Amino acid sequence: MKKVAVLWLVGWLARPLPAQQFKFNLEHLEAKASDSVDVSLNGSTLQFAAKFLDDKDADEAKVKKLISGVDGIYVKSLSFHSDGAWSKADLDSIRAQLREPEWSRILGFKSVEDGETAEVFVRTQNKKITGVAILAAEPRELTVVNIVGAVDLDSLADLSGHFGLPKLEPAPAPRPKKQE
């Protein structure tokens, strides 16, 4: 019985801790960037930070609720002075890691006119969401986000309307076609 307990303890201690779920591979662009933001927060740091989030503040209360089931948040955002600092290959190296069956792309848009692309991927295990990835690229900006853990997508989508961002009303339902 003791042996089983010891083995279980060893196994529990040796379990892989939830960390970043894919590599950003953007280190080579950092030298070119005029501004860069790099945030790496593991689960224990998030829970520690949650103690300092004020429930009376609307933004902080929203974030506190969102991070309650999250094991890590990793963000890298690079801004550049000129176009063409990043290449399609940089995005492709990230996309290549976000493959099925683990990952599925739930949203994406591409604006040829503005040279913008944005995609949202969701990682699922046993029909449960275990991570979210966001890739957003503009001619002079590249942002990659990985939220690790049980992310509530509704709460995540509801972040607009906070942080000084305009609240997006749900899109009107498509009009039914007139029958002639």
Place this chain on the structure above:
Amino acid sequence: MDWFEKELSRALERKDPPRGFAERVTARAAGQGGAPVETRSGRPRAFGLPRWLPVAAALLLIAGSGEQAWRRHQGMVAKQQVMLAMRITAGKLNHIQTHMREARQ
């Protein structure tokens, strides 16, 4: 003067205290009031406690409050990092939602 008055005046008549009475009373009063305990250095100890004890208590208090302030600082830094990460994420999601909405219309 009857017998009772004689007895009363004898009982109340002034008597001098025995020799050394005043010195004995003064010495006892000084002993009960807590004569200062002499230390090896010859200085008196307050309440009989070692002199290093208040210094140690003060150091512990300073260290404790310093550690608490440091943890609070770390917490505030972590909070700012979380808020920054969420602000960036929210901004991107808002941008995506706006584009999706425009495309739908």
